Amino acid sequence: MRKTAIVTGASSGIGAATARRLAAEGFNVVLAARRRERLDALAREITESVPGAGRVVPFTLDVTSQESVDALAAAVGACHVLVNNAGGALGLDSVATADLEDWRSMYESNVIGLVRVTKAMLPKLVESGAGHVVNITSLAGHVAYEGGGGYNAAKYAAYAVNEVLRLELVAEPVRVTEIAPGLVKTEEFSLVRFHGDEEKAAKPYEGVPEPLVADDVADCVAWAVTRPPHVNIDRIDVQPRVQAAPYKLHRE
Numbered sequence: 001m002r003k004t005a006i007v008t009g010a011s012s013g014i015g016a017a018t019a020r021r022l023a024a025e026g027f028n029v030v031l032a033a034r035r036r037e038r039l040d041a042l043a044r045e046i047t048e049s050v051p052g053a054g055r056v057v058p059f060t061l062d063v064t065s066q067e068s069v070d071a072l073a074a075a076v077g078a079c080h081v082l083v084n085n086a087g088g089a090l091g092l093d094s095v096a097t098a099d100l101e102d103w104r105s106m107y108e109s110n111v112i113g114l115v116r117v118t119k120a121m122l123p124k125l126v127e128s129g130a131g132h133v134v135n136i137t138s139l140a141g142h143v144a145y146e147g148g149g150g151y152n153a154a155k156y157a158a159y160a161v162n163e164v165l166r167l168e169l170v171a172e173p174v175r176v177t178e179i180a181p182g183l184v185k186t187e188e189f190s191l192v193r194f195h196g197d198e199e200k201a202a203k204p205y206e207g208v209p210e211p212l213v214a215d216d217v218a219d220c221v222a223w224a225v226t227r228p229p230h231v232n233i234d235r236i237d238v239q240p241r242v243q244a245a246p247y248k249l250h251r252e
Contacts, residue, residue, distance in 0.1 A: 002026060002027060002028045002054045002055075003026075003027050003028070003078075003080035003081065003128075004027065004028040004029075004030065004076070004077075004078050004079055004080055004081070005019075005022045005027040005028070005029050005030070005079075005080065005081035005082075005083065005225070006029075006030040006032055006072075006076065006079055006081070006082050006083065006117075006121065007019045007022065007029060007030070007031060007032060007083040007085060008032045008033065008061060008063055008082075008083065008084055008085050008086035008113075008117055009032075009033055009063075009085040009086035009087065009088075009136075010031040010032055010033045010039060010042065010085070011031075011033035011034070011035045011038035011039055011042070012033075012038065012186065012187060012188050013184075013186035013187065013188055013189060013214050014085055014136060014181075014184065014186065014214045014217045014218065015033065015083075015085040015086070016038075016042055016214065017213075017214035017215045017217065017218035018083055018085060018214075018217070018218040018221050018222075019031050019042065019046065019056075020042075020045075020046055020050065020218070021215070021218040021219065021221065021222045022081070022083075022218075022221070022222060022225070023046045023050045023053045023054065023056060024050050024051075024052075024053070024222075025222050025225075025226060026052065026054065027054065027080075027081065028054040028055040028056070028057070029046070029054070029055075029056050029057070030057045030059055030072075030076060031043055031056065031057065031058045031059065032059045032060075032061035032072060032086075033060075033061060033086065034060065034061065034062050036058065036060045039058035039059070039060070040058050042056075042058070043056045043057070043058045059072055059075065059076075061086075063086045063109060063113030063114070063116060063117055064108045064109060064112070064113055064116075066116060069116050069117055069120045070120065072117075072120065072121075073120040073121060073124070076121075076124065078124060078127075078128060079121050079124040079125055079128065079131070080125070080128045080130060080131060080132065081131070081132045081134065081225050082117065082118065082121050082125060082131075082132070082133050082134065083134045083136065083221060084113075084114045084117060084118060084133065084134065084135045084136060085136040086109055086113055086114075086117075087106070087109045087110035087113065087114070087136070087154070087158075088106070088109065088110070088189060088192055088193070089106065089140075089150075089151040089189070089192070089193040090102035090105055090106055090150065090151075090192070090193055090195070091150065091193065091194075091195075092147040092148070092193070092194070093147065093149075093150075094146070094147060094149070095149045098149060098150060099150075102150055103149075103150040103153070103154075106150050106151060106153075106154040107153070107154050107157070110154040110155060110157070110158050111154055111157045111158055111161065114135060114158055114161060115161060118133060118161075118165065122174070125174050126172050126173065126174055128173075129173050130173055130229045131172075131173060131174035131175070132174065132175045132176075132177065132224075132225050133165065133174060133175070133176045133177070134177045134178075134179060134221055134224060134225060135158060135161070135162045135176075135177070135178050135179070136179050136181070136217070136221075137155050137158045137159055137162065137178050137179070137180045138151070138155045138180055138181060138182075139180050139181065139182045139237060139239060139245075139246050140152050140155045140246055141154075141155030141156050141157075141158055141159040141180060142156075142159065142180060142237070143245055143246050143247075145245075145246045145247040146247070148246070159178060159180075162176060162178045162235075166232075166234070173229070175229075175232045175233075176232070176234075177224045177225075177232065177233045177234065177235070177236070178234070178235040178236070179217060179220050179221060179224070179235075179236050179238070180235060180236065180237045180238070181212060181216075181217050181238050181239065182212065182237075182238065182239025182240060182243045182246065183204065183205070183208065183211045183212060183239060183240055183243050183246075183249065184211065184212040184213065184214065184216070184217060185205050185208075185211040185212065185213055186213070186214050190202070190204055190205070206251065207251030207252050208240070208242060208243075208249055208250075208251055208252075209242060209252055210240055210241070210242065211240050212238065212239065212240050216238065217238065220236045220238055224236065
């Protein structure tokens with residue numbers, strides 16, 4: 001019997017790459033995100049191009065809406081793997097000049113949304129007998145940097161939730177893994193962070209010869225969830241070779 005994986009934020013970037021990779025690993029995959037047209041296109045792509053792909057189901061999901069998350073939980077029959085990927089960064093302001101709406105939005109998606117989806121799916125994960133929660137956080141959740149206040153705060157909180165969840169589920173058949181990437185170049189992350197300003201969005205990657213790409217993070221997820229059920233990968237920190245910390249990059 002195929003296992004079922006739910007991937008939030010699956011419409012682009014790390015989420016889409018993770019969905020493709022889990023389908024290739026033999027999972028049925030539920031693609032969950034707000035932009036349905038992108039999900040439909042991704043579902044077709046996976047079904048047509050991934051050899052041996054199982055069921056690929058697009059589901060319109062807003063992790064900041066309890067009604068939306070409840071609908072997902074009601075629609076999904078089984079869940080073996082939950083990848084909490086929805087979230088992101090907004091702005092690069094100092095604390096002194098912080099846009100509090102950006103901070104609130106980041107906290108709602110990166111923390112409250114993660115908890116909302118996890119809470120809704122936990123009964124099914126436990127029922128599976130071998131559940132796995134994978135939380136995509138960031139090195140920003142472990143190392144602070146100037147201008148990162150809002151994103152740091154949200155991802156530090158997501159890290160804390162991850163650690164508490166593992167403690168609370170130690171007697172249950174559910175593994176908990178955190179994947180904390182460094183600099184990843186995707187089509188939208190930086191563009192969203194800088195509210196569509198393409199010039200600003202390009203700057204973090206200037207002179208960086210080989211940043212991570214979404215497939216690199218998806219590879220980490222796939223490795224973690226395909227270990228034997230008694231093996232828990234607590235956390236994977238992954239960054240490009242030319243990065244030593246969120247604020248320390250070699251640029252050519």
